[in-house]
Amino acid sequence: MSESEQPASGSTADGKTDSTTDSKTVKATERPNTGRAFGPPGGIPGDKSMDFLPSAKRLLKRLRPHRVQVSGVVLLAIFSVGLSVLGPKILGRATDIIFSGAIGKQFPRGLTKEQIIEQTRASGNGRLAELLQGIDLIPGVGIDTDALRNVLLLALGLYVGAFFLSWAQGYILNGVVQRTILDLRSEVEEKLNKLPLSYFDGAPRGELLSRVTNDIDNISTSLQQTLSQLLTSLLTVIGVVTMMFVISPLLALIALVTIPISMILTAAIAKRSQVRFVQQWRHTGALNGQIEEAFTGHELVKVFGRQKEIETSFAEKNEELYKAAFGAQFISGLIMPLMMFIGNVNYVVIAVVGGLRVASGTMSLGDVQAFIQYSRQFTQPLTQVASMANLLQSGVASAERVFEVLDAKEQVPDDATPEKVTDSRGRVEFEHVSFSYKPDEPLITDLSLVAEPGQTVAIVGPTGAGKTTLVNLIMRFYELNGGRITLDGVDITDLTRHDLRSRIGMVLQDTWLFGGTIRDNLLYGNLKATEEDMLAAAKATYVDRFVHSLPDGYDTVIDEEGSNVSAGEKQLLTIARAFLADPQLLILDEATSSVDTRTEVLVQRAMAALRSDRTSFVIAHRLSTIRDADLILVMENGAIVEQGNHTELLSLDGAYARLYNAQFSGAVVDIDEEAAAIATPVATPAGRPMAR
Incomplete structure (x- = not known):
């Protein structure tokens, strides 16, 4: 098992390690990587995304817990947009005051408006007469500055009020979005802790990290930038259309022609770009996985000189990401220019028709000015929505990937009324246990064994025999297909996982240390331990010896890779951590496989102290390292073929004796097989034959 799949080395499993838990859906012993990061329902999206609208609705439903704040945002947006929409109409009134004052000053006092119009028409200037008919004309009187000042102050007040309301709307919405993303991150973290180990077996860490970091950040950005703008744009369109119909139904109908055209074009482009946005984030996850794996x-x-291959692979994935990102941004980017073009055509048509109506006296110049402003306000939100289409689609595509993680099948839940171990002795019994990673490939069939309290049970056998699987079943990382495992007479499935794993300590061949001091790493095994307890565990496991040679002793900071301590020292630290946890059961999985001979002696002594008075399972x-084990189990193909102590198994001259002799008496080579191997040369990479 890899580091990411194991609980903290040398610590008792607790709630924090539930992310590496069991499932009824599992894989082969070696769990080969199939090349796909996820399988349904938690898999990488295909070339086609989920339905856009259902995914967008599901994303918006996450705002439901904040419905009060969202309602406040909507109300603020309504008032803010309402004040903004009234602005052009008020400014149109100011234009009428200026225009009528400028025209009226050109005529002599004492005449009425009707007399001026009759004289103008009598002089043969009918067009001008119709124009004068449509304005508030007072002959001989210039611009009414008091009325103009009041109108301008009113307009200024409207825009200032709209600004503050819009600011308050943005402030509240920002809090809602960030709290929603906070809840989403928490839900994803909780979900990861509920997923079975088999889920992580087929999930490259880079791809999974991309989903829970990059994709969630992208959702946050999309919601932050689109929600407010979409709401404001929708309300602006409603308000502007209402005002346009109030001013001129004819011009309003002309302006509304752009809506179906805009919707058809936006839908057509969005449909094509959404697929590419999904591809973009899929390739982003694949590239992250490749980078994480390479580094x-x-x-x-x-060592193997594969830099060129890595660079080539990176270049290929990077090129795929470039093509997907370019296609997504280019296609979605077509929406805004098209919307601007439609808006400009609409503007020209309204200006021409409005000018003709002013000339005919059926509309005032101020109303035409206001309508032109409204036409701009009408096309502007449509253009803004179009410009945000790529961001919105990108956010929904990321949401789909996160939802796939949230929809993944969880591990079997704990019993609602769990049992308790009343007589805690450490007796473990396998009763006719059957298990397979794949339904059609049985691994363990009808296995029974008993580990008595205080016994050291060693498990040996060739690679793939099922040794690690056996201890994984004790930890309930996977669920059984048949039979049961009991701890002190209680079925482990009747215990909560936390209760079960709090009684078990593990020391793995892949050591795991986190960034922090040596003291922090040791206390991870038992957060309630005192300084004296920690020092006692360190001395018993020979950690205290090398810690004193470090510059800051137990306060020496270890990086996440543990590169400032040796492999043997890291192994001793994990053993000390398990020692401090004082578990009832102890599992040692190849704990000395990566250390030198001298350190191995220290590790063996430390493990001997750790195994004292505990039921222990040792994989080696x-x-x-296991000569002194009370019981040695020899496994082949998922079955126990021999069991006994070291002396008994050697006397049987069976599977254990063959393994032992292969290590200490030299490998026995079949002469016929060797002759056949020599007769069949193996080609070297350079093409030259090489003897086997």
Whole structure:
């Protein structure tokens, strides 16, 4: 199992390690990576996304807990847009005051408006007469400055009020969006802790991290930038259309022609760009997975000289991401220019028709000016919505990927009325246990064994025999297909996972240390331990020896990779952590596989101290480490083929004896097989034959 799949090395499993838990849906022992990051329902989206509208609705439903604040945002937006929409009409009144005053000053006092119009028509200037008919003309009187000042102050008040209302709307909405994203992140974190281990077996860490970081950040950005604008744009369109019909139904009908045209074009473009946005985020996750994998194993990449292959693979994935991102942005980017073009055509038509109506006296110049402003306000929100289409589609595509994680099948829940272990002794019994990672590939069939309290049970066998699977079943990382496992007579499925794992400590061959001090890493095994308890555990496991040689002792900061301590020292730290946890059961999985001979002696002594008075399961390939085990289980193909102590198993001259002799007496090679191997040369990478 990899580090990401295991609980904290050397610590008792607790609620924090539930992310590596069980499932009835599992894979093969080695759990090979199939190349796909996820399978349905938690898989990578295909080339086609989920339905856009259902996904968008599901995303918006996450705002439901904040319905009061959302209602306040809507009300503020209504008043803000309402004040803004009244502005052009008020300013149109100011234009009428200026225009009528400028025209009226050109005529002599004492005449009425009707007399001026009759004289103008009598002089043969009918067009001008019709124009004068449509304005508030007072002959001989210029611009009414008092009325103009009052109108301008009213307009200024409207716009200032709209600004403050809009600011309050944005402030509240920002809080709603950020709290929604906070809840979403918390829900994803909680979901990850409920997913079975099999989910993570097929999930490259880079891809999963991309979903829970990049995609959630993208959702946050999309909601923040689109919600307010969409609401404001919708209300603006409603308010503007209302005012346009009040001013001129004819011009309003002309302006409304652009709506179906805009909707048809936007829908057609959005349908094509949405697919590419899904591809963009899919390729982003794949690229992140490749980068994480390459840099995690950068030493091996350099050792085997595979930098060129890594660079080539990166270039290919980067090119795929570029093409998907370019296509998504280019296609969605066509919406705004098209909307602007339609808006400009609409503006020209309204200006021409409005000018003719002013000339005919059926509309005032101020109303035409206001209507032109409204036409701009009408097309502007449509253009803004179009310009946000790419951001909105990108956000929904990210939401789909996050929803796939949230919809993934969870592990079997704990019993609502769990049992308790009353007589805690550490007796573990397998009763006719059957298990398989794949339904058509049985691994463990009808396995029964008993580990008595205080016994050390060693599990040996070739790779893939099911050794690690056996201890994973004890931890309930996977669920059984048949039979049961009991702890002190209680079925482990009747216990809560927290209760079960709080009794178990694990020391893995892949050590896990987090960024922090040595003291922090040790206390991770038991947060309630005192300083004296920690020092006692460190001394018992030979950690205290090398810690004193470090510059800051127990306050020495270890980075996340543990690169400032050796492999053996890291292993001792994990053993000390398990020692401090004082578990009832102990599982040691190849705990000395990566240390030198001298350190192995120290590790064995430390593990001997740790195993004292505890039921222990030891997985080992080095048979020298388990000679003193009370019971040795020899596994082949998921079955126990031999069991007994070291002396008994050697006397049987069976599977255990073959393993032991292979390590200590030299490998026995079949002469016929060797001759066949020599007769069939193996081609080297350079094409030259090489003897086997």
